[in-house]
Amino acid sequence: MTLEPVLMLTLQVGVPALLSLLLSLACEPLVQPRPAPFRQRSRATLSIHVGTWLVLYALALLVLQRGWLSAGLLNVLYLVVIQSCRSKWDSLKEPFLVQDFEYFLDAIRHPRLYVPFFGLGLAIAASTSGAAAFLAFLWWEPSLITTHGAMVWLLCVASIGGSGALLLGTGLTRLPSVTLDPQTDLHRHGMISYFWAYGLYPTEPLDPSLVPDCLREPHRTASPGSPSSESLSKESLSKESLPNMVIVQSEAFFDPREWQPDLPRDLLPNWDRMRMQALASGPLRVPVWGANTVRSEAAFLTGIDNAALGMHRFMPYRPMASQAIPNLVSALKQIGYRCVALHPYPASFYDRERVMPMLGFDEFIDISSFDVAERDGQYISDKAVARKVHELLAQGSGVQETGPRETGPKETGPQENEQPLMVFVITMENHGPLHLEPASSEWRNRIPHHIETRLQQRDADTLSVYLRHLHNADSMLGELRDSLIEQPRHGLLCWYGDHVPIMEAVYESLGEPSGDTHYLVWSTRDACQPTTMTTAPTKIECLAQRLWQDLAQRQTLRDQAESHQTESERTAPRAAHGTQQQGFELQEQQ
Template sequence: MSFLLEYWLSPKPIPVWKRPLSTALIHIGLWGICFALLLVLLQRPWFAVINLLAFQLLLVLVNQAKFDSLREPFIFQDFEYFTDALKHPRLYLPFFGVARTIAATLGFIGAFVIGIALEPSLVATLTPPVFILVPVVLVLSGQQMVRWGLRRCPAISCRPAEDLMALGQLAFFYGYWRMERLTRQLDSQDTAFLNPPVRAPESLPHMVAVQSESFFDPRGLSDNIRRSVLEQFDTALSESCQYGRLQVPAWGANTVRTECGFLAGLTAGQMGIHQFNPYRLLANHSIPNLVGYLKVAGYRTLCIHPYHASFYQRDKVFPRMGFDEFIDLSGFDDSQKSGQFIGDLAIADKIQALLETAGQPLFIFVITMENHGPLHLEQPGPNAHEQCYHKPPEQGCEDLTVYLQHLQNADLKIRKLKDSLVASRREGVLCWYGDHVPIMEKVYQKFGEPDGLTEYFVWRTPGANKAPPVQENLAVNELAVALLKYADLHQSNQS
């Protein structure tokens, strides 16, 4: 039954009889260990079997929901999202489905009650030594099977879809867990964030870097979308030092991957198994990064993220990176929301106040939330169609309309940030980029999927001898170096 459930995974693994025997040994060994642990806890073998299969079925359903939304299967590193879903249900449960969640919960409770009532406990039928011996033998046998399987198990490629198809579900989970446990360092030898230049504090420009939630240019999806939706963005591109399209390691979610790529300047290959959630490692390990580089150069470093500081363990990671201050959700109030989350314009006001009172050069890194899904939990405003489209949109565009409304606020935020930097007492540099495209399944079914790239620009306050903007596509791990270049703060590591 456990192997049969793999048939409903997306993508579907190779049939077990066509996979290497090693993957089957790992699967059976792990299943036996889990069964033994449940047997000790529940004392009822058939009830333990049913619970174990039910949990595997839940993982299959979660895998389907994730693959449909994010084009990636459920991986071992995602298990911590189960606790996040309890803490922040609005971010997760709508994608799994409220009805599916309620049905799974009621089904589990009902099965638990029936299982306890109908199946007698082994403690009542077996002597204590025999009851203890059975799970011990199962655990030892399972461990040995896993050891045999590891000897010839195919190597992990860190391409989740390929690994799931090659290994099967349990060996796939185990391989990612084992690799993460054995690999506790990131390859940061060629980092650009060493040897910051020595500059007089008064010559350092303010720097604001905005990771705009789900920001990309959607006007290519349909000619019906008004160009004015991103009017200020278009102006910023024409005035920028450099702009282009940005390759990001995320689709629809997993903001932390893009975030770490920008701050640490590392490729997915350099992060290896930690590319999927690098903060699981960086909560306890420090590496060279943009924040520490600028702090040594003389900056006061701040992060603004209007959400819970503990999410993704940012409250542990950011002090290690070198942030002097982390302004989280507690720095705002409900009156500053736009839709489900704190609005972009409220963040712009916060940045303006910080720049007005700054006594030293500031580096402000912003992680916005306004455009975070689930978009289908909101309804378009009364004038949304007139503001966003040339003519009323087709059915199935509700998520797009909500997205465009929030995108207009992000667009206005660009102008406010530029104005705030111009008004400050020193020069300023603004870096703007999107972390990933939004989740809009119905919209993409109608108009076609975007290519997954987002947009970026680096803008500097007006000065003499300004050159025409450079158009260049980048990977997100290259963007911070471009930012330092236009702030006159990039220095080669070679000396």
């Protein structure tokens, strides 16, 4: 081979490979949170970065047969990942994870949930310019097969790919260990080595012993803190004595008046009233900020601390899609419950269509059971979801719905009291991106002036949109309370927020909330114990145990509570299974 072909090959393959590698090293400091400089990290991380880049370049060269096009495409994709890291850190306070790459497919299926956080204008500009550049290089740059022949092209691919694989393999054998704290590990490893470390981290099946005893062996153990050592078994619990249970994981619900005390005091009227009547209420410590709902969801249902899941903590539903593990649903089914999951979004999202049956749900109702006209804003309204829950409760009790809802006992069918019902609800109305929805003047005007003046107009609109949907969630809470009171069977309601909302620009101006959400546990019966209102956060993985504890206490004290019921209470205006006061309140409302 003469000098001229060698020089041309160097310009077509070697130079773009070197420049793209140097550009990737120069761009790594753009990642948020920022990794440590290479000089402060293990040498293995540099070897892994260079080796990975050369292997990827060789693969691109194998497919595209053009050096400059391969280098350009590689750097563009690298910048997309960097921007994704920055966007996730700004919105969710968590670095981009190797597990997050599968969200790129979700972004295609559900673009509204993801693309706006990346930046809609940036996404359009990057896609358009990237496509134009790709086509231009494809037309302008000649193929290596055409200019040098297939043998030379394959030799280039093999030499570059082989060198990269050697460097990568050497680096991986000396890869530093990880802590599973993404911020710490990204800082210590750098982005590419951090991805490799998390991708290669060993994963094992979930350990059932991590599930609390009361959920793992419901027939043998009472719940922690129960006043009785009696087990919750089919022998000690009649189905008639068990309450209907409605559990609501309310999207982005928390009481923002604790964060900004000057927000309207009447923002959450039903919440305020029920919190005073609740068996328990207070702040809730959740494992996420702004998103990743399934981490809160899995912690609640299984009672397992998110940190105890190892690498599964980031995607807890991945192993649960193929592994049955004891949980609240399976425990309730063992004592006679029929369990229904309700989520007004496609069942395929987060693989819930596989996970929910594995958890033990008898039925999973998704968005296909709703009409597009039932939206409020971008998603199915909380009001429509409350209506669906009411229908499930009425069907379960045999109540014949023939007209407007009324107070008092209903005409019931033969299925009355045969099987208690548990409905687990995952709402969507208050899901972001909030800034895509126009603000209503009514709610914009309800923001106190001194708060509004500290915000940009767009950010004030975002806050007003959130507050409006939050108020709608409170209305749903009141509707569920009324539905439970109306049923022949008494009821238990658990309500909690999965995470705080994504409003990063608002937080920059007003300060960040703690990250805790709020919860309450409420019953249609008089509480069998004094109301517990806590100021210290309750961990979400302990909340299901709290519900189980209430079932144990209620069975033990049921006869005693009923024996103290006076004749005046029996004849006072009330619903089928509400307290006297609840009966008066419901009568006044209707």
